[in-house]
Amino acid sequence: MRKIERQIEVIEQLDQFIRLGETGTPDQLAEKLEISKTSLFQIIIAMKQLNASIVFDIKLQSYVFEKSTNFRYGFYTRRLYGEEVLEVSSNGTQSIIASVDFKYPSLRIV
CATH class of the missing domain: 1.10.10.10 (Winged helix-like DNA-binding domain superfamily/Winged helix DNA-binding domain)
Structure with missing residues (x-):
């Protein structure tokens, strides 16, 4: 590391x-x-x-x-809103699952 x-x-x-x-x-x-x-x-x-x-x-x-350039590297956190949930798997990885309020209410973004 x-x-x-x-x-x-x-x-x-x-x-x-x-x-x-x-x-x-x-x-x-x-x-x-x-x-x-x-x-x-x-x-x-x-x-x-x-x-x-x-x-x-x-x-x-x-x-x-040559061009205006910004460098940013790393992991950044953000506050979860509404029906967003933080899912933690058994191997320790995390992903955000967000319920989306539109035509397909059961659609989840993973």
Whole structure:
């Protein structure tokens, strides 16, 4: 589990460095993030696959976002309303079941 946490931490740090315009070259950035250059490129590829518009600006000597980009990762809670119920299965997983009030009143979204 620690490996995943570290990867998320690196992505968050990379996102912050990009927003501040302080990444520097790939070598400098890998050093700041305390990862190898190969790992850096793998993380950038993964972020691009998640629609981050990351490019390297030669003039600035820094990675930048071409388009306005927001990064948010994690699990978020919300208050349940009406007939929504939280269903917990025997294996510990949870899902929200919501009764929907329209043409098909017995329809449940799982």
